[in-house]
Structure formats: structure tokens, C-alpha cells
Amino acid sequence: MKYVSEFRDSALAKGLIAQVCRLSSTPARFMEFCGGHTVTIFRYGIRQVLPQTVTMVSGPGCPVCVTANKDLDKTIALAHFPDVILATFGDMLRIPGSHSSLQQAKAEGADVRMVYSAMDALNIARENPEKHVIFVGIGFETTAPTIAASVLQAAKEGLDNYYILSLHKLSPPVVKALLDSGEVNLDGFICPGHVSTVTGSQAWEFISRDYGIPCVVSGFEPLDVLHSISMLVSQVETKRAEVEIAYRRGVQPEGNPTALRLMREVFAPCPADWRGMGEIPASGLKLREAYLEFDAETAFDIDSGPTRETEGCLCGQILRGVATPQDCPLFGKACTPEEPVGPCMVSSEGSCSAYYRYGGEHA
């Protein structure tokens, strides 16, 4: 098993496509929650090979994209504090806030460093005891446990120069808010693979139970996504609504108990602002009382000024699945990956970026 090429096998893929075409007779709209799935779907041209009965809708599962301008402004303001090293995942660097971006702050002299994990940020804190090292905690349930682990490690070592700006988001509450809004009519849900490795497939039971919508947890290779679509089609055609796993090599129904325990020990749910969706109760994570000394918002008096939303940018609607990038008047004109207006054009997992980069070529 090499875990990559087998899941891109052309003959197997064609077999799955034929199976979807054979099974599907009822028109169905499926949402892929996760930006990673959106990228796979575009990178492999999956929409082109699906029967006309199956429509794919992209969801809000891009953590950078859903971060509100207010929170981006806070991040940029923190980078400008004296003696601060701001460590962040690479995707955040180019995202425009109200007036600037971290990339711009870096060019103006702020010490902004790209890291691959919170443990790298912790290392920077160890090596620079005279500096304040702030790690931008962003992402869904996938990243939160490792960031929780970094806080526990910092506490154990007695590090007093390591902070977290917690912009974490939880995925089930946003799905619930989306479904409650009644804006999108969905017949199936491709549940996020990496989030589910932590939460387990159990996190999605409410979708099938309360809303009668079939769910399949999917991996990120083209065969994973095609397999998941075929399982959703099968549920639709046999009028079932269950949570199934098409990503057994990564996901268990109960998830990862250790990761969940770490996350719950350090973080507590709190309301969070989502781009395009406003405040959603209990959809964010804040540091618990016992770990407040690591909280950047408590330690620094952040004044990020008034926020500004970009006129004409449809990122909000696109994240809710009610508009596509092509509906946006800025797409490909005022907003391109070189000069992005909205975050969905910047993030490698953003819908606009996937539409723009991979196009919808039928050659």
C-alpha cells in the first residue's frame, strides 16, 4: 500500500463513474463541506464525469475563508506589536483583512513566520525567550487538538512567552446553521475526512437523523470522492438517510478519543463569527480559564480599528453554497489569485481559487 497512486487508479475510477451513472436516476444535490474535497473535485474534473442528475455544491469547509475580517484584522494588529513573533500556517499570509494582510505587515517589518505545526511555533518561543510568540490558532477540529497539545506542553515547561489567538471553528454547528437557514436544498452531504478522524462519523448523525439527509465521510483522493458520491447516490435511490464511512483507513465512528480529550481539556466552545454567516453559537473555541495566560486576546490590548467589508465580493454567499464563484462580478476580473479581493481566491482550499486554477474545461 502506498496510499496515493492506488487511489488515483484510472480503471477503478472509470468503474466508479459508470456505477454512479447506472445507479442515479433521481436528481440530487450533494454538498462537499470541505475545501479539500472541492480541490479534489476540480483537480480531477469530477463534475465533468458525473451524470446530469448529480449536482455538486461547495460548502463552507475552508477555515481560512470563513474567518471574519474582524478576526483577520486582530491577527494583523497583533503582528505589529513590538517584540512579537507571529507564527501562522502559510495560507493565512496572503488573506486580505479590512485594510492589509499579514504578508503586507511582514513587508512593513513585522516578524511573521510560516510554520507547519503549533509545535514549530512552540520551538520559536523556546528559542526566543525575550520575544512574545503568538500562534494563530486556525482550523477546524483537525488542527485544534495539536494546538491544545502545544498549550499543555508550554504549561508543563513553564513557558511564559507563548500565546494562542484562538480563531478555531467547529464544523457540526455551521452545518446545522446552514441547514436551519433553509437556503440550500441538499440531498446528500460529503462529510469532511480529516475533521472526522478526530470527531468520528458520529458527529454527523444529527444530519441524517434530524434532517433526513444521507451522509458519507470521504477521503481526499479522486477514488475516495467518487466512492462517496456513489454511496450517496445509492442512499438517495434506496431512500435511506444514514451516516456511512468511505474513508475507513482514517475514520472510526467514535473518532480519536485522545485528540478529543486534549481539545476539551484546553478549549471550551464559544460563539464565533463566520464570514457570510455572522455569529453562530457554540461554533468556536476559546481557551479555558485554567489556560487564559496563553490567550493572546487577554495578554494584548488589541485595537484593530473599524472593519470594512469589500463591496461586491460574494465570498459569504459562496461559502453558504447559495452562489458559485462565476456568479461573482469580481471573479477573474478584479479578483484573481495574484490580486485577491476575497479569501476564497487566496486559500488553497477556497472555492474561487479551485474554480480559477482548474477551470471547468471541456476539451
Next chain:
Amino acid sequence: MPDRILLAHGSGGKLAHRLVTETFVSRLGNPILAQMDDAATFNLSGTVAFTTDSYVVDPIFFPGGDIGKLAVCGTVNDLAMSGARPLYLSLAVIIEEGFSKSDLERIVDSIHQATIEAGMTIVTGDTKVVNQGSADKLYINTAGVGIVPEGVNVSGKNAKPGDKILLSGPIGDHGIAVMSKREGLRFSSKLESDSAPLNDMVERILATGQQVHCLRDPTRGGLATTLNELAQQSHTRIVIEEAAIPVREEVLGACEMLGLDPLYVANEGKLVAVLPASGVDKVLAAMRSSCYGKRAVIIGEVTDGEPGRVVMRTHLGSFRVIDMLTGDILPRIC
């Protein structure tokens, strides 16, 4: 002499003179360099190709090569891709104060090795030392001249509909090998950079007597960027087959882990050749006869319509656009 490069090594005084003679001239020795005049003089006749490039790779030593080998191969390859036979190189080195002298010697040895393989001579050079922190360890600039043989006309603008696109081997080795050793990112990998001089392969290609429209080495920005450049320069459309593009399993795996696409990852020893279908068999055989082209393959073709566009037929039989690289390649977060 201490094992550290001092500011005085770049001052033009005795230490500087010793550094130049003991570290550089003694290793790179050839009659033109040994003259030690302000400029190298030599005769050339025919169409001259002239190119320059600067090398700032981090880390400076990586599996399969180092900044010195890269500085020779990169410039040699730029000359070779214009169809030229590389002849002479200049070598300018900017060193950060405190750099290890033995590391410098190791790099100069590696430069020497690479010039021998490429059949080139370093005929002029310069050394500067800057304050600690003003540069990161060591930067190298090389410029090279070569002669384009008569009848050879290789240019990115020459691609024509119907031409086939050949690639000399698996992509992404250099970028992933370098990243595997980068500070803060280290991961275990047996992968080596493909850094290599390609002038011998180009000579073999041209010796077939077949018409070759374009030659290009897909370095920074990867294969995707090179193909976009060719499509734009020649106002043609390029279609490639995903299944035909060789990528090592280690590169695929690392790309998955880092959130990268191998099509955008750098190479330092690969070339793309664009030529009429009639010459493909002979040119492919010539590429495969070179030790750096054993896995050469046809990856696609040049077509009409949509000038400047590159598309790829995926493993699924669908098509997707291959755009140029935007910004730097960034890791993903979930």
C-alpha cells in the same frame, strides 16, 4: 588560516588574495583564469548565447547536490536550452562573514566537478564578504557564454500545432529534496535532487538531425509554469496527459503531506522538448541514451485554439486547466 571567512577576506588585501588563489584558482585552475587579469579574454565565432543566474538556495547543501553544483548546472542548462554548446562561465560569490572555510572549499570542489562534467571553464570571478546578517551564508552568481551551432533554431515561440511534447524524466525531485532538509520542515526522505548538466543530452538530441522547436528546463515554478510559458510564447494550446507524467512515489507522498502539486515543484535536471511528431522516435531514443534521460516520455501535444492555455487530461478522463504558479507554494492547514 582560521576556518572562518572574515571581512578581511573580501577586502582586496593579502587575505583576499590568498582566498582567491588558494580556494578558487587552485581548484578551478585553467590557463585563462590563471592569467589573473581584470577580464578574461577569448575568441568566439558564430551565434553567441549569453545568460546569467543567481543562486540563493536554502539549505546550501542538500541531498544530491549543493549551491555550487546548482550554480554551474543552472547556467549550463540555460545555455543548452537555447541550443548552445556551453563554453565559458563567470563565478561571483557573496559570502557572509563567519562562513565556514571548509564548507566554501567543499562548494568550490563541487563547482569544479560540475564544470568538468559539463565541459566548461570558469574564466573570471569575484569574491565579496559582507557583514554577518547582511546575507544568508552564501550567494552565487554565474554567467555563461556558448555558441549556437549553425542551423539550430530553438525558441519557446517555435511550438506548432501537431508538435509532440517530450519530458526527460520524473518531476519534482529537486524541490522535494530541498524542502526535506529545510529548517522547520525536516522529514525523512531518500530522495535526491536531480541537479545535473543537460548539455550532453541536448547535444544528443540535436545530433539526431531532427527538427526541434523548443527546449526548456522546468526549474522554479515546475513543469506547469514551463508549459504555460511555451503556450504563451508560441500562441498555441498545450494538452498533456496526467497518466503519462512520471512522478516518483516519494515525491507524490511528500506533495500530499505538504499540500503541493508536483506539477509546480522545481526540477534542476529535466528538460522539455517540443518537436514535430515525425522526429519523436529518434529524439526520444537520444534522450534515453543520456544518463539523465533514461525515463524520457511523451507527455502531450501542441494543438490549435485557445492560445496560451494549458490543459491536462486527468486519470479520470476529464480535463482541467493547468495555470501558472501564483505566489509562493504554500502548505495547507487541514
